[in-house]
Amino acid sequence: MSGPDSNIRDNIFTQSVLKQNSEQQAEAEIMKMINCPSLLTGMSHEMRTHMNSIMAFSFLLNKGGLNENEKEEFSNHILSSCEQLMYLFDNFLDSAIIDTGNSKAELVKCRINEILDELLADFRVILEREDHKDLVLILENQFSDQEEVYLDSYRVIRVIRSLFYNALNSTKSGYIKIGYCFKEDDLVFYLLDSGNGFQKCDDFLKTENLNESLGRHNDASSAINLTLARKLVNLMGGRIWVEPNGPSGTGIYFSVPAKGAGKQKFTLNKYLNSKMAI
Numbered sequence: 610m611s612g613p614d615s616n617i618r619d620n621i622f623t624q625s626v627l628k629q630n631s632e633q634q635a636e637a638e639i640m641k642m643i644n645c646p647s648l649l650t651g652m653s654h655e656m657r658t659h660m661n662s663i664m665a666f667s668f669l670l671n672k673g674g675l676n677e678n679e680k681e682e683f684s685n686h687i688l689s690s691c692e693q694l695m696y697l698f699d700n701f702l703d704s705a706i707i708d709t710g711n712s713k714a715e716l717v718k719c720r721i722n723e724i725l726d727e728l729l730a731d732f733r734v735i736l737e738r739e740d741h742k743d744l745v746l747i748l749e750n751q752f753s754d755q756e757e758v759y760l761d762s763y764r765v766i767r768v769i770r771s772l773f774y775n776a777l778n779s780t781k782s783g784y785i786k787i788g789y790c791f792k793e794d795d796l797v798f799y800l801l802d803s804g805n806g807f808q809k810c811d812d813f814l815k816t817e818n819l820n821e822s823l824g825r826h827n828d829a830s831s832a833i834n835l836t837l838a839r840k841l842v843n844l845m846g847g848r849i850w851v852e853p854n855g856p857s858g859t860g861i862y863f864s865v866p867a868k869g870a871g872k873q874k875f876t877l878n879k880y881l882n883s884k885m886a887i
Contacts, residue, residue, distance in 0.1 A: 655697055655830055659690040685738045697830060700771060700837045707840045714845045716868070719762045721789060721796070722750055728766065729787065732773055744780060749788030759868040760796060764841045768849075771834040771841075772800045772861050778831055779806030779859065795847065796867035799860060806831070807859040811851050814839055814861075838863070 666683040669675070675683070729748050736744060769787065776785045783803030790797050809826045813835040816822040823832055838861075842849040847865035854860035 656694065659694045662690040663687050689735075689739055697833065700833045703767075703837055707837075707844055714761045714764065716759045717762055718757055718759050720757055724762055724766060725750070725787065725789070728769055728773075735777075741777075741781075743782035744777075745784045747784055747786040749786060758796060760865055761845050764845055765798070765865060768838045768841050768863060769798060769800065771838040775806070775810065775831050775834045775838075775861075776800055776802040776804060776859065778828070779809070780804030783858075791867075792864065794866065795864040797862055797864045799862045801854045801858065801860045803855060803858045805857045807851070807853050807857060810835060810859050810861060814849060814851055
């Protein structure tokens with residue numbers, strides 16, 4: 610028998626089936642990460658490396674007889690290892706949470722330059738603390754400080770942080786360049802480096818089998834960072850891609866929908882004149 614009640618029951622049944630399929634797909638994605646031997650082995654190695662660093666430098670600090678420069682250096686090593694451990698776990702768990710389907714994009718009004726200025730200030734501290742003397746950080750701005758847009762700023766920040774740590778892992782000297790531009794109705798962010806990680810980034814961003822990719826590259830930290838970045842960008846309704854940058858460097862770009870009054874439209878240009886080294 611057809612009728613309003615029958616249509617309602619059909620709709621409820623359809624929604625229930627869709628929800629069940631979504632939950633099963635999310636569970637499969639989570640299990641795919643948990644049951645990835647190479648990922649778990651890599652995470653275990655990263656954890657032991659950072660914990661050994663924390664224990665060793667804590668032991669040296671407790672011995673005493675150190676000058677102020679040595680104390681500061683050892684304390685920075687401990688702090689850096691603690692931060693990297695926290696970031697590793699945060700990214701792994703957040704990636705799993707996204708797969709449950711309980712995360713949604715949340716648009717807020719923000720100023721892009723302010724976001725990037727704060728991020729670059731944090732990144733500069735990291736470079737100084739970890740003694741990256743041969744690495745230059747470059748910020749490319751295209752708009753005035755008054756340019757405001759609506760976007761999911763929290764997740765955009767998470768993506769840029771993940772891409773920065775990934776670039777830092779592959780770039781020992783040269784530069785890391787961060788910038789953005791508008792392209793049609795999207796806001797495009799990009800992070801370029803002069804390192805040697807293009808093949809690895811290209812593989813991790815495109816792979817359907819993380820275990821096989823880790824077998825080729827053996828870098829759990831980059832795998833987790835790039836996996837989270839891809840999932841966050843997809844969650845925001847955008848896309849992420851990678852291109853070669855110079856002989857061996859990497860250019861990672863991601864676009865997200867953005868709304869804003871008075872927004873100008875620009876085409877993507879990798880070689881901008883407005884540059885500020887930090």
